[in-house]
Amino acid sequence: MAGAKTRVAVHKFSSCDGCQLAFLNMGEALLTLFEQVELVHFAEAGPLNPGTVVDISFVEGSLSTAADLQRIRAIRANSDFLVTLGACATAGGLQALRNIADKGDWVASVYATPETISLLENVTPISAQVKVDLEIHGCPVNSRQVTATLRSLLAGITPLDERDKLCLECKRRQHVCVMVTQGMPCMGPVTRTGCGALCPGIGRDCYACYGAAENINMSSLGRHFSTLQLNPAQISHRFVSFNSADPAFTPEPAADTARDD
Amino acid sequence: MTEQRDIRIHVPVLARVEGEGALHLTVRNNRIETLQLNIYEPPRLFEKLLEGREYHEVPDMVARICGICPVAYQMCAVTALEQIFGMQGSPRVQAMRRVFYCGEWIQSHALHIHLLAAPDFLGFDSAPEMARDYPDEVRRGLRLQALGNRLIALLGARSVHPVGACVGGFHHAPGAAQTDALIAELEQALPDAAALITWVAALDLPDDRQDFCSVSLRHEHEYPMMQGRLVSDQGLDIPIEDYAQHFTEHQVSHSTALHATLKGKPFLVGPLARMNLNSDRLPDSTAAILAQTGIRFPSANMFHSIVARAAEIHFAISEAIRLLKSVTGPGTVRSAVTPRAGTGYACTEAPRGVLWHRYRTDAEGNIRSARIVPPTSQNQARIEQDIARSLQAFGLDRLEDALRLRAETVIRNYDPCISCATHFLKLKVDRR
Numbered sequence: 001m002a003g004a005k006t007r008v009a010v011h012k013f014s015s016c017d018g019c020q021l022a023f024l025n026m027g028e029a030l031l032t033l034f035e036q037v038e039l040v041h042f043a044e045a046g047p048l049n050p051g052t053v054v055d056i057s058f059v060e061g062s063l064s065t066a067a068d069l070q071r072i073r074a075i076r077a078n079s080d081f082l083v084t085l086g087a088c089a090t091a092g093g094l095q096a097l098r099n100i101a102d103k104g105d106w107v108a109s110v111y112a113t114p115e116t117i118s119l120l121e122n123v124t125p126i127s128a129q130v131k132v133d134l135e136i137h138g139c140p141v142n143s144r145q146v147t148a149t150l151r152s153l154l155a156g157i158t159p160l161d162e163r164d165k166l167c168l169e170c171k172r173r174q175h176v177c178v179m180v181t182q183g184m185p186c187m188g189p190v191t192r193t194g195c196g197a198l199c200p201g202i203g204r205d206c207y208a209c210y211g212a213a214e215n216i217n218m219s220s221l222g223r224h225f226s227t228l229q230l231n232p233a234q235i236s237h238r239f240v241s242f243n244s245a246d247p248a249f250t251p252e253p254a255a256d257t258a259r260d261d
Numbered sequence: 262m263t264e265q266r267d268i269r270i271h272v273p274v275l276a277r278v279e280g281e282g283a284l285h286l287t288v289r290n291n292r293i294e295t296l297q298l299n300i301y302e303p304p305r306l307f308e309k310l311l312e313g314r315e316y317h318e319v320p321d322m323v324a325r326i327c328g329i330c331p332v333a334y335q336m337c338a339v340t341a342l343e344q345i346f347g348m349q350g351s352p353r354v355q356a357m358r359r360v361f362y363c364g365e366w367i368q369s370h371a372l373h374i375h376l377l378a379a380p381d382f383l384g385f386d387s388a389p390e391m392a393r394d395y396p397d398e399v400r401r402g403l404r405l406q407a408l409g410n411r412l413i414a415l416l417g418a419r420s421v422h423p424v425g426a427c428v429g430g431f432h433h434a435p436g437a438a439q440t441d442a443l444i445a446e447l448e449q450a451l452p453d454a455a456a457l458i459t460w461v462a463a464l465d466l467p468d469d470r471q472d473f474c475s476v477s478l479r480h481e482h483e484y485p486m487m488q489g490r491l492v493s494d495q496g497l498d499i500p501i502e503d504y505a506q507h508f509t510e511h512q513v514s515h516s517t518a519l520h521a522t523l524k525g526k527p528f529l530v531g532p533l534a535r536m537n538l539n540s541d542r543l544p545d546s547t548a549a550i551l552a553q554t555g556i557r558f559p560s561a562n563m564f565h566s567i568v569a570r571a572a573e574i575h576f577a578i579s580e581a582i583r584l585l586k587s588v589t590g591p592g593t594v595r596s597a598v599t600p601r602a603g604t605g606y607a608c609t610e611a612p613r614g615v616l617w618h619r620y621r622t623d624a625e626g627n628i629r630s631a632r633i634v635p636p637t638s639q640n641q642a643r644i645e646q647d648i649a650r651s652l653q654a655f656g657l658d659r660l661e662d663a664l665r666l667r668a669e670t671v672i673r674n675y676d677p678c679i680s681c682a683t684h685f686l687k688l689k690v691d692r693r
Contacts, residue, residue: 014305017279017678018328018421024376025368025420027407028400034389045376046277046387094325095305140328140421198418202425202433207321209422237314242325 006154007054009041010085011075013061013068014095014123018140019086020044020060026143036154056081056153058146062088062096062245064123076130083149084126087139091211092245094139096123099245125245134159137192139209139242145194162194163214166206170197178205185225187238190216190249208241212248277377277387279329280679284648284668285515291657297515298645298672300679308631316342316428316600316626323618323633324422327678329372332365332413333611334633335426336487337618341607342428345622346598354430354594355487356584361416361426362486362609363577363584368409368420369612370532370570370577373676374461375402378567381670382464398460401453405574408450412581415443430595437589447582454575455550461571462554466564467670469654473643474523475534475559478610484542484576485535487609492538493528494559501608504617510634520642521634527642530614531675532569533560547575563647566674600626611636613676637677644675 010020024045026033033039041049050071057079063072076082084090092099099122126132136145145162152159166188170177175197179186184205188197192210199206218239225235239249283299307326311319319338324331336358343349350358375398376388385391392399410420415435417423425431476497480489491507492498499507510519522528537559543551551558551572556565602624608617614636621629651671652664659667 012281016325016328016331018325018331021328021421024372025406025410028403030403031389031392031396031399034392039389043281044277044279046380046389094307094310094322097310098306139325142419142421195419199424199432202418204424204427204432207424209321233313234315237318241318241322 005036005038006056007040007052008037008150009049009052009054009057009075009079010039010043010045011041011050011057011059011061011071012043013059013072013089013126014064015061015086015088015093016140017044017060019088019138022085022141022143022146026147029143029147033150037150050075051078053078054080056083056150058083058085059089059126060085062092062123062125063129064095064120066120068120069129072126072129081133081153082126082130083134083136084132085136085146086141087137087209087211087242089126090132090135090137090246091243091249092123092125094242094244096125096245097240099123100240123245134161137162137211137243138194139211142195162192164193165189165213165216166191166193166195166197166200166210169193170200173197173201175200178203183228185228185230185234185238187221190218190221208238208243208249211243212246216248218249277380277673278677278679279327280677282677282679284672286648286652286668288657293649293652293657296645296649297513298641298648299515300641308633311620311628311631314628316346316598316622316628319620319628319631320426320428321422321424326633326635328421329369329678330365330611330613330616331422332361332417332426333609333616334618335423336362337607337609337616337633338620339426339428340487340609341605341618341620342622342626343598343605344607345603345605345620346428346600346626348429348596348598350430351594351596353588353592354596357416357431357434357588357594358426359486360581360584360588361413361423363581364409364412364414364416364420366409366486366577366612367574367581368406368413369676370574371402371406371409373612374457374567374570374574375399375406377676378673379461379464381666381673382466382567401457405450405453405457408446408578411443411446415439427595429598430593432595434594435589440585440589444582444585447578447585450578451546451575451582454571454578458547458550458568458571458575459554461567462556464567466562466567467651467655468562469564469651470561471563471647471650472561473563473646474526474528475537476523476528476530476615476639477535477538478608478615479538480542482542484539484544484580485610491608491615493523494537497523501617502606504606504608504634505619505632508634508639510638519638521639522642527646528639529563529643530636530639531566532573532612532614533563533566534614535610536560536565536569536572543572543576544579546579547572550575563651563671564674566676570676598626600624613637613640613678615639635678637675637679640675640677644672644677647671647675 186205187208323334417425478485478489540558
C-alpha cells in the first residue's frame with residue numbers, strides 16, 4: 001500500500017447517529033482527517049460507495065432486520081479491519097431492551113399495521129454475526145477514541161483496548177467518590193473507562209453508558225446497591241440499559257439481587 | 262420530446278442526511294404517478310422501552326433517540342416530568358436550559374448548513390470537496406459547530422448525550438472561569454455568524470414559492486425554544502397539551518416513521534416555520550443583518566430554510582451571551598423532586614422543529630406510558646408534497662441526474678433526521 005492512502009468506510013445500522021458525530025464533531029480537524037485517509041463511504045458526510053473494498057470499516061448501530069444481516073456480511077467481506085463504533089454495535093444499545101420483552105405486542109402498540117414492520121426476533125451486536133477486529137465502547141464514543149484508534153491503525157500499531165474500570169480514571173482525576181461520600185449507586189466499579197469520568201466529575205453517579213469493564217463483580221455491586229436502599233427492579237435497571245446485550249451485564253441466575261420481579 | 266423514455270434510477274442510500282431512507286418515484290408521460298419517501302431505518306420502539314423505568318432515567322434514555330439533538334429530547338422530558346411533579350425550574354435553571362438548547366441549535370444548524378446542505382447549492386458532492394474551493398467558509402462553519410458543542414458541554418459535560426441535565430435542574434452549575442471564557446468565545450464568534458447569514462443569503466438558491474402551513478411555538482416576548490403556545494399561519498393557536506386533539510399521526514406502509522397531519526393536511530415545522538411565525542421576536546442585532554440581505558420573512562420559498570438556520574445561529578449566540586451572565590454563582594441548580602402520579606406534557610423547538618412529549622407516571626414516578634412526536638415525522642408528508650411540486654416546477658422532462666439531484670436537494674433542505682423519525686434515502690425513479 002506504499003504511497004496509497006488508507007481507504008476508510010463508515011457504515012450505519014440501527015442507531016441514533018451519535019457515534020458518527022465523533023468524526024463530524026472534530027471541528028477543523030475533520031478536514032485534516034479527510035486529507036490523511038480516503039473516506040470512500042460515509043453516507044452522512046457525503047461519499048457513497050457501500051460495496052467497495054476498504055482497509056478499515058467503522059460500523060455504527062445494531063442489527064435488527066434480515067437485510068441488516070446481509071449487509072454486515074458484505075461489509076465484513078469487503079473490509080480488512082472492522083471496528084465497531086459504540087454501544088449499539090458492540091452491545092446492542094438501548095433498543096436491545098426489546099429482546100427481553102414481548103416484541104409483537106410492542107410493535108403493535110406503536111404501529112397501526114404492524115405486519116408491514118419487519119424485525120428480527122432479537123436486536124444483536126455486530127459480533128453476533130461477523131468477526132469484529134476491534135470494539136470501541138461508549139454511548140456515545142468520542143473523538144479522542146476514534147482518533148486514537150485511527151492513528152494507531154495508520155501507524156501499524158494494534159489500537160489500545162481500554163478495559164480498565166472507570167474508578168481508576170476517576171481517581172486519577174481526583175474526583176471525590178460519589179458512592180462513598182454521598183451514597184449514590186455509582187456504576188463506576190464495573191464500567192469501562194474512556195469517557196473521562198464525566199459523571200462523577202459533575203457530582204453524579206456513573207450510569208454505565210460505556211459498558212462492562214474486564215473482570216467485574218456484578219453480584220457484589222448489586223448487593224452493595226441493595227444496602228443503598230435500591231429495590232431489585234432499580235438495581236436491575238442500573239445494569240440492563242444502554243448495553244443490555246453485553247453478556248457481562250446479563251444477570252446470572254445466582255445473582256438474585258440483580259433480578260427484576 | 263415525443264419520444265417515450267423508459268428509465269429507472271436507483272440510488273441505494275441518500276447521502277448527507279441523518280439516518281437511512283429512500284425515495285420511490287414513478288414518472289409516466291411526464292407526470293408523477295407515485296412518490297413515496299421511504300424511511301427504512303428500523304424502528305427502535307422507544308416509547309415502549311420507557312415503560313416501567315424510573316423518572317430519573319428518562320432524560321438519559323430519550324437522549325438516545327437522536328445523537329444530533331439529544332438536548333431537545335432531554336429538555337422535553339424534564340419539562341413534562343416536572344409538570345407532573347408540580348414543579349418548575351428556578352429562573353436560573355430555566356436560563357441554563359435555554360443556553361443548553363442554544364448550544365444545540367448552533368451545533369446542529371452549523372453541521373447542516375456546511376456538511377449537509379451547502380454542497381448542493383455550490384455544486385459539490387461533499388463538504389470536504391467544497392472545502393477545496395471554499396476553505397474559509399467551511400472552516401468558519403466547523404468552528405461554529407465546535408462552539409455549539411462546547412456550549413452544550415459547558416452544561417452537560419459532553420455534547421452528544423450530555424450528562425448534566427436532570428429532572429429538577431442540573432447536576433452541577435458551570436464554573437465562573439469556564440463560563441467567562443466561553444462568553445468571550447461567543448462574542449468573538451458573532452462576526453462569523455453575521456458573515457454566515459450574508460453568505461447563505463447570497464447563495465444561488467432556487468426560487469420556488471409554494472403554499473404551505475407553518476407551525477411552531479410562539480412566546481409572548483421570546484424567540485420560541487422551550488415555552489409558548491402552538492400556533493400556525495392559518496389560525497391555529499392552542500396550548501401544547503391540546504396537540505393530540507389537532508394533529509393526527511398515522512402509519513403509511515412505505516415508512517417506519519409515522520406521518521403527522523394537521524386537519525388532514527401536511528404542514529411544516531422547523532427553522533423556516535419558526536422564522537415565518539416569529540421573526541418579530543428576533544433581537545435587533547440579528548434582524549438588522551437579515552434586513553441587509555433583502556430576504557424577508559415570512560417567506561414562501563422553502564429554500565430560505567438555510568437562511569433561517571443561519572439567522573438562528575446568530576440569534577442563539579447572542580442569546581447565550583445574554584443568559585450566561587446570569588448562570589454562575591453560589592446556590593443550588595437542582596431542586597428536590599417529590600414524585601407523584603399524573604400526566605405531563607412538553608413541547609419544545611428542536612433544531613428541526615416542534616418536538617412533543619407526553620408521559621404518565623405512577624405514584625413512585627415510574628413511567629406508565631410515553632408518547633413522543635419528533636419533528637421529522639411531522640415534516641414527512643410536507644416533504645413528499647414539496648418534492649412533487651418542486652419536480653413539476655423544475656420540469657419532469659429534464660435529465661434524470663438533474664431530477665435526482667433536485668429531489669435530494671429538496672429533501673436535504675428539510676434537514677430530515679431519520680434517526681429521530683423512526684422512531685430515509687434510496688432514490689428510485691421508474692419512468693414508463
